[in-house]
Amino acid sequence: MVDTHPFLEDPEGTREAIMQATFKALCEYGYAGLTISRIGEHFEKSKSLLYHHYDSKDELLLDFLSFMLEEFEDPTAADSDRSAADRLEAVFDHALAQDRPEAALELTQAMVELRAQAAHDQRFREHFTDNDAVFRDRLAAIIRSGVESGAFREVDPDQVASFLLATITGAMTQQVTTVESQDRVRAELSRYVETALEK
């Protein structure tokens, strides 16, 4: 879910410029083809600055992941006066809408590749554990508010949030690793809210 940040604005400082160059190089070459030198191709300042700040490509990528998690704004934060069901629908649309902009899809591709590093690299695994906790907590807060308002049944907010996060993570992964549309998943998410959450 972090991977819906469009990353389109002009970078403000050096770190932002490095992060944007990293994103562009990641989209162009993928993880396996990525090198600090190739990140430098998208960086207007001196490449030596990159080598000065980072010892390795993975160190830079871990900083990129932290940056993305810090920068990612909660799209549901401004919606606290809307119903819990509406806020969940907004999260689902944000992640799985058919008309997601190309930059958002590229970011999802990059995130799928970076998450895969966690299969063999403890540092990436720690990041994605933290990453998922942030999104799980946001979903749980929405569900808790639905239970408290009486709109939702007495469900376990953490259990429902874990389930929704797994579904969204899986569907976003399939979105960029198959040619299949995720429309049926999107439709069933709404039916789940209606039949398994709402009273």
Place this chain on the structure above:
Amino acid sequence: MVDTHPFLEDPEGTREAIMQATFKALCEYGYAGLTISRIGEHFEKSKSLLYHHYDSKDELLLDFLSFMLEEFEDPTAADSDRSAADRLEAVFDHALAQDRPEAALELTQAMVELRAQAAHDQRFREHFTDNDAVFRDRLAAIIRSGVESGAFREVDPDQVASFLLATITGAMTQQVTTVESQDRVRAELSRYVETALEK
């Protein structure tokens, strides 16, 4: 879901021996560190046989993925006299049980890494499109039998199957890319069957 095959038997022929060597090397080095030469370390016959059969590491890995999909037996096939809900529970346990053997977890790790290649490689994307279709169809067949027997509501079997496949794919991915247990996802899958599928 293909990634639950334990891959423990002794290989019978050359192709099987190549496939087992590929799996072992993939577990040891991960995708990025994998080379045909390193696959050869786990292959008892001559390494030149590997170069004779495959032009590149990716070609070998695509053959590995096809092999896994062909070999994977449907764990629910023998259960056709059990109820649809029981068969779904068996699928969920197979994919997400807490006590999955180490070899099954290693295979899930390998599959997460190989699926990530599909973000930038059309051939891998075609494979995972086919892969997901196989598992979606199996899930849809179980759900259809539940609808036909009258145990399940009049749901759309393909829509429910897509949703369950996304959830399982996401939870298995999180299983090997975070330190978080997937027990809450597993519990909510059962609650989903009870509240959103069963009459």
